[in-house]
Amino acid sequence: MSVIIILLGASLLVAIFFLAAFIWSVRNGQFEDNFSPAHRVLFETKPAETTCKSGNACTNTNCKSRICQHN
Amino acid sequence: MATIAVIPDTKLQCAHCGEDCPDNKIVLENNHFCCEGCKLVYEILNENGLCDYYTLNENPGQSQRITVRKDKFAFLDDKKIQQQLIQFQDDNQTHITFYIPHIHCSSCLWLLENLHRLDAGVQRVTVNFTRKEALVIFRQQETSLRHIAETLTSIGYEPYISLQDLRQKKPRIQRDLVYRLGVAGFCFGNIMLLSFPEYFSNYGYSDEKMNHLFRWLNLSLSLPVFFYSAQVFFRSAWGGLKTGFLNIDVPIVLAIIVTFIRSLTDVFSEQGAGYFDSMTGIVFFMLVGRILQDKTYQGLSFDRDYTAYFPIAVSVLKNGQEVPTALPDIRNNDTLLIHNQELIPADGILVKGNAIIDYSFVTGEAVPVHKATGEIVYAGGKQLEGNIEILTIKEVAQSYLTSLWNREELRAPENKQVSFIHMLSRYFTWVVLSIAVIAATYWWAHDPSRIWPAVTAVLIIACPCALLLAASFTNGHILRILSRRHLYLRNADAIERLATIDHIVFDKTGTLTGKAEATISYEGPILTPEKLMAIGTLAAQSNHPLSKMISSFCGKDERLPVRNFRSIEAKGISGWIEYNFIQLGSAAFIGAENNTSTDGSTVYIKIDGHQAGRFIIRHQYRSGIQSLLQQLQHQYSLSLLSGDNDAESAYLQKIMGPSASLHFAQKPADKLNYVVSLQQQGHRVLMIGDGLNDAGALKQSDIGISLTENSNNFTPASDGILEAAELIRLPRLINTCRNNRRIIIITFIISLLYNFIGLFFAVQGSFSPLTAAILMPASSISIVLLTYGLSEWMNRS
Numbered sequence: 001m002s003v004i005i006i007l008l009g010a011s012l013l014v015a016i017f018f019l020a021a022f023i024w025s026v027r028n029g030q031f032e033d034n035f036s037p038a039h040r041v042l043f044e045t046k047p048a049e050t051t052c053k054s055g056n057a058c059t060n061t062n063c064k065s066r067i068c069q070h071n
Numbered sequence: 072m073a074t075i076a077v078i079p080d081t082k083l084q085c086a087h088c089g090e091d092c093p094d095n096k097i098v099l100e101n102n103h104f105c106c107e108g109c110k111l112v113y114e115i116l117n118e119n120g121l122c123d124y125y126t127l128n129e130n131p132g133q134s135q136r137i138t139v140r141k142d143k144f145a146f147l148d149d150k151k152i153q154q155q156l157i158q159f160q161d162d163n164q165t166h167i168t169f170y171i172p173h174i175h176c177s178s179c180l181w182l183l184e185n186l187h188r189l190d191a192g193v194q195r196v197t198v199n200f201t202r203k204e205a206l207v208i209f210r211q212q213e214t215s216l217r218h219i220a221e222t223l224t225s226i227g228y229e230p231y232i233s234l235q236d237l238r239q240k241k242p243r244i245q246r247d248l249v250y251r252l253g254v255a256g257f258c259f260g261n262i263m264l265l266s267f268p269e270y271f272s273n274y275g276y277s278d279e280k281m282n283h284l285f286r287w288l289n290l291s292l293s294l295p296v297f298f299y300s301a302q303v304f305f306r307s308a309w310g311g312l313k314t315g316f317l318n319i320d321v322p323i324v325l326a327i328i329v330t331f332i333r334s335l336t337d338v339f340s341e342q343g344a345g346y347f348d349s350m351t352g353i354v355f356f357m358l359v360g361r362i363l364q365d366k367t368y369q370g371l372s373f374d375r376d377y378t379a380y381f382p383i384a385v386s387v388l389k390n391g392q393e394v395p396t397a398l399p400d401i402r403n404n405d406t407l408l409i410h411n412q413e414l415i416p417a418d419g420i421l422v423k424g425n426a427i428i429d430y431s432f433v434t435g436e437a438v439p440v441h442k443a444t445g446e447i448v449y450a451g452g453k454q455l456e457g458n459i460e461i462l463t464i465k466e467v468a469q470s471y472l473t474s475l476w477n478r479e480e481l482r483a484p485e486n487k488q489v490s491f492i493h494m495l496s497r498y499f500t501w502v503v504l505s506i507a508v509i510a511a512t513y514w515w516a517h518d519p520s521r522i523w524p525a526v527t528a529v530l531i532i533a534c535p536c537a538l539l540l541a542a543s544f545t546n547g548h549i550l551r552i553l554s555r556r557h558l559y560l561r562n563a564d565a566i567e568r569l570a571t572i573d574h575i576v577f578d579k580t581g582t583l584t585g586k587a588e589a590t591i592s593y594e595g596p597i598l599t600p601e602k603l604m605a606i607g608t609l610a611a612q613s614n615h616p617l618s619k620m621i622s623s624f625c626g627k628d629e630r631l632p633v634r635n636f637r638s639i640e641a642k643g644i645s646g647w648i649e650y651n652f653i654q655l656g657s658a659a660f661i662g663a664e665n666n667t668s669t670d671g672s673t674v675y676i677k678i679d680g681h682q683a684g685r686f687i688i689r690h691q692y693r694s695g696i697q698s699l700l701q702q703l704q705h706q707y708s709l710s711l712l713s714g715d716n717d718a719e720s721a722y723l724q725k726i727m728g729p730s731a732s733l734h735f736a737q738k739p740a741d742k743l744n745y746v747v748s749l750q751q752q753g754h755r756v757l758m759i760g761d762g763l764n765d766a767g768a769l770k771q772s773d774i775g776i777s778l779t780e781n782s783n784n785f786t787p788a789s790d791g792i793l794e795a796a797e798l799i800r801l802p803r804l805i806n807t808c809r810n811n812r813r814i815i816i817i818t819f820i821i822s823l824l825y826n827f828i829g830l831f832f833a834v835q836g837s838f839s840p841l842t843a844a845i846l847m848p849a850s851s852i853s854i855v856l857l858t859y860g861l862s863e864w865m866n867r868s
Contacts, residue, residue: 004281008288012261019257026249035200039177040184065117 085109089130108135112227124182131178133227146384146395147217165211169230174203190214190222234381234398252358255300258292259351265289269344270841286338293347297331301354319496319539326534333527349843353536356851360543364563385416398467405463409454417450417463418470424459428452492542496535510834521836528838532829537822540854541815548862549811557794558804565790568774570808578760579713582778583696590691591624595684604628605648612636613644652679695799697726704728712742714764743767763787810865818857825850
């Protein structure tokens with residue numbers, strides 16, 4: 001029967017762990033905004049564009065434009 | 072301001088904001104734009120490689136037609152103002168939260184969180200979508216608060232900074248209840264589990280020692296629920312008792328305490344397992360209901376007063392220099408420079424400039440007023456044409472408009488009617504108490520040893536938690552159903568008050584009429600296109616709003632010569648256009664007979680001394696208003712309170728019915744007094760309005776609903792916010808609130824059946840923990856399901 005007592009203790013500990021996790025997540029503000037995190041993970045972090053996108057023979061090395069009229 | 076809705080001849084959509092483009096002149100690559108502002112935003116984003124903004128969502132931007140003044144955020148350089156806005160600052164970085172009303176989609180999120188690519192001083196931006204806030208962390212050595220605000224504005228995300236930000240911090244959401252719920256749920260679940268061996272002990276599945284251990288474990292698990300989670304109910308009951316009011320929490324607390332004591336004595340005297348599972352379960356379910364009912368709309372604010380409407384700072388002229396000054400620091404005899412489209416923050420005397428002031432939000436007058444130098448201008452008006460200078464005669468807090476908030480009526484604590492649920496619970500409590508007494512006397516005569524178990528069991532059953540559950544879950548559902556229909560109520564009490572109203576008071580401007588649209592029509596002999604063009608050209612010379620409407624109706628030709636242009640205050644204008652002498656103005660000015668009654672403002676035309684025809688400018692009523700009012704007048708008495716003149720009274724009387732009372736030229740205080748007089752006659756008043764001028768009446772009425780064209784706009788303090796397009800569905804919304812009461816009563820009757828079953832065992836003194844453990848969750852869960860099903864079914868579309 002002592003095995004039941006050990007199991008009981010273990011199950012209560014697991015439950016307390018989850019309660020603590022719940023309280024931590026509420027305190028952390030995870031339930032306050034349920035839109036941003038869900039969308040944030042979908043954004044790709046592309047490297048910032050470094051070259052001219054316009055296809056023109058642009059000489060400005062810092063130009064990132066798609067519509068530039070340099071040259 | 073009133074303008075004419077122009078039908079675009081092209082169906083081009085602006086690549087930035089999605090609005091129709093008036094012409095196809097503003098082009099960049101293959102993208103068309105509605106205005107230079109939108110094009111500019113596109114250029115900025117393109118320069119910085121941020122065009123993904125446009126690929127995440129279609130046309131995510133906001134129209135930039137109304138440009139923001141260049142130095143608008145100059146006040147953010149002021150150290151004193153900065154300190155009041157900044158949340159945290161150390162040597163390296165500063166944290167500030169901006170409220171940005173335009174946040175509405177994932178594109179916004181993406182762009183704002185990439186702000187560091189536009190301003191290298193920004194370290195990180197975190198958007199809170201539900202609150203429409205952006206937390207900006209920046210290095211103050213590399214950039215400034217003002218620069219960030221200006222960068223945000225340049226990409227179409229102008230932060231909204233109002234006087235309210237100076238006064239108070241936004242209330243944080245209540246996390247306390249959620250913690251209590253978590254603890255109650257944890258304890259409830261484990262007690263349930265640990266109670267199983269006890270339930271089946273009669274069948275020989277368990278051993279005594281184990282049961283003993285489980286009982287003590289249950290007891291210790293119930294302690295946090297009793298002493299922590301249930302505190303909410305104890306506090307509320309104690310608060311009720313102190314003021315001599317027996318609210319629904321009193322019998323509930325009584326039942327919780329009795330259950331706990333009975334369970335303790337059972338365990339200590341080793342007679343049984345007690346009712347720990349029932350007690351914790353009840354607390355858990357009631358907390359769920361309370362959280363559901365208290366759900367708040369974080370994006371909306373129901374407590375805005377004038378401070379949320381007023382800017383945080385204005386330009387004060389000192390020795391010819393513009394000095395941005397925080398509003399509370401404005402003193403009498405300061406000279407304020409009010410820019411085009413800015414708000415006048417304090418009462419003052421106009422000293423310089425051409426003042427055309429739109430008071431529609433403050434007084435309800437639809438037509439902007441012209442003020443000459445030397446006249447008094449009141450706080451709250453919006454300057455429409457160019458810059459003006461005023462000399463303040465009263466400080467902000469003492470101004471005409473702000474003094475409305477300091478009235479006694481509005482300061483007095485609210486004395487609203489008591490919910491029928493508390494009444495119901497009171498009867499319920501007396502009935503159950505008398506059953507307990509009867510049971511006690513019966514067992515006293517027959518078997519005194521069963522008095523204690525019988526009486527405690529009856530009191531456990533007596534808990535009107537089923538009623539509370541029914542009420543809180545139904546309220547929660549109804550609030551959600553209403554919000555799906557774009558009526559956002561402040562709290563659950565408002566549902567009940569909306570259900571019982573019998574008199575509806577409407578505001579006119581902005582409520583019955585749309586905010587922006589007015590129609591203009593011409594009556595009289597047909598004019599040639601040349602004549603029309605000439606009239607339009609003359610009207611274009613004047614800044615009067617009616618003239619502007621006429622000129623955009625007729626068109627104008629800038630090449631036409633205008634000679635001898637004269638404008639006579641409050642009468643009309645005249646001038647020579649090419650070879651015609653044209654006069655536009657009131658009947659008296661033209662010398663026309665004013666015998667026809669129309670429902671709007673009329674401008675008469677005279678060409679070369681001959682009367683031609685007239686323009687009629689009507690404020691457009693929202694579509695469907697007529698049938699709405701005709702439907703409502705059968706059920707409710709209606710009133711109209713307008714700050715405007717009575718030009719349209721005949722038309723309004725017609726659509727609102729003969730019994731409706733119409734009042735025009737009402738000042739904010741008159742509106743408030745009218746609502747008070749209705750209430751003194753015993754009416755329960757619903758006030759529907761939209762502006763600051765209605766604020767007093769909205770607050771005084773039994774329930775005040777403010778209309779908004781989009782939920783980002785300013786709405787005065789009220790019990791509910793309704794999207795303007797949904798106003799025509801008002802009868803249905805009220806009906807939904809009426810269903811609320813029906814559903815609560817139906818579910819309550821059903822829960823009574825459970826109580827009778829429980830009482831049947833209880834009075835016999837044989838109410839076992841197992842029966843309680845089955846009855847309690849069964850009744851709670853079935854009530855939750857029933858309220859949900861009934862609310863959806865009764866309010867189905």
